[in-house]
Amino acid sequence: MSALPLVPRPAEIHVDQEAGLSLDASTRIDADPGAAGTEAWLRSELGAATGFAFPPGKGENARIRLSIDPDAGLGAEGYRLIVDGEGAVVIGHDPAGVFYGAQTLRQLLPDRAYRRAPLNGAGGASGEWPLPSVDVTDRPRFGWRGCMLDVARHFMPKHGVLRFIDLMAMHKLNVLHFHLTDDQGWRLEIKRYPRLTEVGAWRRESQVGAGSGAGFDGRPHGGFYTRDDIREIVAYAAARHITVVPEVDVPGHSQAAIAAYPELGEGGRLEVGTEWGVIENVLNVSDATLEFYRNVFDEVMELFPSPYICVGGDECPKGQWRASAAAQARIAEEGLAGEDELQSWFIRRFDAYFAERGRRLLGWDEILEGGLAEGATVLSWRGTEGGIAAAQAGHDVVMCPTRTSYLDYRQSDSEEEPIPVGTLLTLADVYSAEPVPPELLEKGAEHVLGAQVNVWTEHMDSPRAVDFMVFPRLSAFAEVVWGPAERDYREFLPRLEAHLGRLDAVGVEYRPLDGPRPWQKRPGVPGRS
Structure with a gap:
């Protein structure tokens, strides 16, 4: 393995000591029709940083060539990247593979390749942009390399998404699980139900902190995505080979929905939730509610x-159903054993x-309770037991x-961590996680589509706070789901430290490896274990 600080680590890489390629104002890009999207992306990203136009080229007059070859033996989303003195060639099994090869090519350049404009006197349009001579063959281990982003608890404006x-694309992740509704907010415009x-x-306000010492900020909070916003987000993600999975x-x-349409609930009129945690209010099980959804x-x-x-x-309390004559009548009518089977029936x-x-239906592992729906895919969050049983x-x-997957959890046991909640989840913990439990090695491993990390935002009230909690742990997770199962944290750390320079160039306010900066702390705001 070379010392090149690539994250996630490629499956195979060979570094040649011969001179590589230097990009300049004459560099052209040639691409197969199927790689046109990556060609446009690469021209836009590198053009912004270098000031070069990277015009289209053909054959020998193109120094960067992007092609698709499904017969090259690379596997789904796989690629080969070859850089030498003659040029840079990316061969992808499919369009996604070409894109990931281009992401690796970008990582071979100086960190300033992640800037949005040339740096005068530090490279700029007239400076050098060297690429080392390498031969990379790479493919992902898992087809589902995801991140769940909760925009219901704290809304993230569209530009932040x-x-x-x-x-995510920078780290070769390919699924954005978009948590759009919850007790504390509904973020998706539905034409038929404007309320x-x-x-x-x-x-009207939000809880600040966790546990018995939590208070409220007294400040209204909200926001939502219009239908055109969603179309833009989905298209933007698709151009980067990311599937947006709505939740x-x-x-x-469901309290926010019940606040808008009280007839959906069991307990009369409610306001949109202001507290975090599991809330007792749930949907009723009437035909009208099913039709609404x-x-x-x-x-x-x-x-x-x-x-x-x-x-x-997930987290559906059964108290209101136990006390509801209508819910109990539904249980009797459908011949169900109780409230757990009622949830499964729903x-x-x-x-x-x-x-x-x-x-296909996707749900948290509580959907196993009372019997799993035939076509359902399970998100195993309460440990690995649910995933093992389902697989x-x-x-x-x-x-x-x-x-290993909840990025809202505390990153150290230091009192300086902002609003520390949950159990300790360090960078090393994320990196050492294994998505396939040993119980499935003999039977069921083929049903593990992959893994994701979850970003619950009760205590992340801005994109800056999301940056701090997510990075660089997301960088570690990317290596878990992309690279080989055999990993060495000590080998990873030097590459990550170099990778932080790219995050700096992008403008990510990540948590430093030695702890939070002064302005990233939240003194006096309580957390919970």
Whole structure:
């Protein structure tokens, strides 16, 4: 393995001591038609940083060549990158592979290749842009390399989401799980039900901190994405080979929807939630509520071409159903064993509905309780047990256990960590995680689609706070899901330290490896274990 600080680490790389390539104002790019998207992306990104135009070229007069060859033996999303004195060639198994090869090519350049304009006197349009002579053959280990971004608890404006997508693409991640609704906010415009955003997208204040010492900020908070915003986000992500998987949470975590349309709930009129945690208010199980959400999901499927639609299904308290005559009548009518089977019955209605429309239901591992819907894919978050059970039963799973995947969890035991919640999840913990549990090595491993990390934003009230909690742990996770199973944290650290220079150039306010900067702390704001 070379000392080149590439993140995630490629499967195979050979470095030649011969002179490589230097980009300059005469450098042209040639691309197959199927690689045109990467050609446009590369020209835009490198053109901004260098000041060079990178005009189209043909054959020998192009120093950068992008091509697709599904017969090259590279595998899905795989690529080969060759740089020598004659030029740089990226061969991808498919368009995604070409894109990932171009991402690696960019990492071979100086950090200033991640700037949005040339640096006068430090490279600029007249400076040198050297690429070392290398031969890289690379492919991902998993097809699902995801990150869940919660924009319901704290809304992230559209430009922040687009920036986050770029950061995911920089790390060769390919699934943005978009958590759009929860008790504390509804972030997606639904044409048929305008009150979901007119009312449900806004709360009067927000809890600050966690535990018994938490208070409230007294400041309204809200926001939502219009249908055109969503179309833009989805298209922007697709151009970077990222699938946006929407989540509309049912039947729990639905207080914002009930605040907008009280007839959906069991307990009368409510306001949009202002507190964090598991809230008792849940959807009722009437035919009218099912029809309401079928109409919602019709619009969701219109906006999101993702094969997967997430219905949440997690943390659904059963108290209101136990006390509800209508819920108990539904249990009796359907011959269900109790409230757990009632939740399963509710989820199954949407599994069938999605399947009829060529989509697949995705849900947190609580959807296993009371019987798993036939076509469902499970997000295993309460440890690995749910994922193991689902995979052994023949269901696809995505591993995201709290112990290794929850990026809202504290990054050290120091009192200087801002609003420390959950158990300790260090950079090393993320890096050492193994998505395939040993229990599945003999049977079921083929059902592990991959893994994701989850960014719950109760205590991240701005993109700056998201940067601090997510990076550089997301960089470590990228290597877990992209690279080989055998990893060495000591070997990774020097590459990561160099990679931080790229994050600096992009403008990511990551947590330094030795702890938070003074302005990243939140003294006096309580957390919880």
